[in-house]
Ligand SMILES: Nc1ncnc2c1ncn2[C@@H]1O[C@H](COP(=O)(O)OP(=O)(O)O)[C@@H](O)[C@H]1O
């Protein structure tokens with residue numbers, strides 16, 4: 001499975017795995033959104049530790065989740081990004097939307 | 102510039118082929134002994150161009166995507182990705198970062214990624230006829246230590 005979700009208090013963590021492209025992003029989006037909708041977290045953590053490849057579809061995935069979280073004032077953290085993913089996140093200016101480590 | 106190696110392929114514009122196209126190009130480019138970063142740059146740029154054919158060029162049908170890749174003298178890889186889809190009315194505008202004609206979750210960064218991860222890009226397009234994206238990347242020669 002490409003997304004594993006854990007819930008701890010007000011924190012929802014989504015562990016993403018595999019390759020994120022236009023083909024896979026829609027399924028990941030659905031899983032993350034349903035976890036966010038049913039748990040209403042104050043913090044969403046997107047963990048890219050298991051992701052071996054990402055293109056700008058992954059940026060769309062992050063930006064879309066960020067926009068949704070803004071409606072409830074929740075924040076977004078990004079962790080586990082490989083150098084390849086960090087490079088594209090930086091190009092997209094993702095550090096302005098989310099804390100990245 | 103002399104061609105050292107060359108391959109071409111075409112496939113149906115199905116989203117499941119995005120990963121297939123990246124893997125093919127990566128295997129072909131491996132002949133140049135790129136660094137992991139260079140290889141990832143190429144895979145990402147190809148993923149963007151192929152996705153654009155699938156999402157934009159053939160929005161209403163499943164057409165064909167054509168890829169031609171060449172290894173040129175001097176450690177250069179040249180990749181051409183072509184579709185016979187709807188074409189782009191204003192290429193300069195389409196290439197602006199964040200520009201997208203599709204709402205939802207497209208970031209509008211595909212061309213920005215291709216531009217920044219490759220060493221050269223040329224886009225030619227005709228409305229109703231299709232689009233060709235040609236990209237170049239120079240692979241730096243590895244310095245071998247201790248033979
Ligand atoms: N092969 C193509 N055929 C038709 N239109 C294209 C093609 N490639 C790109 N475009 C147009 O250029 C725009 C920008 O592309 P891009 O930078 O990849 O962003 P995105 O794919 O996120 O929209 C697209 O929204 C689309 O209108």
Ligand SMILES: [Mg+2]
Pocket residue numbers: 149152153210211212
């Ligand atoms: Mg695109």
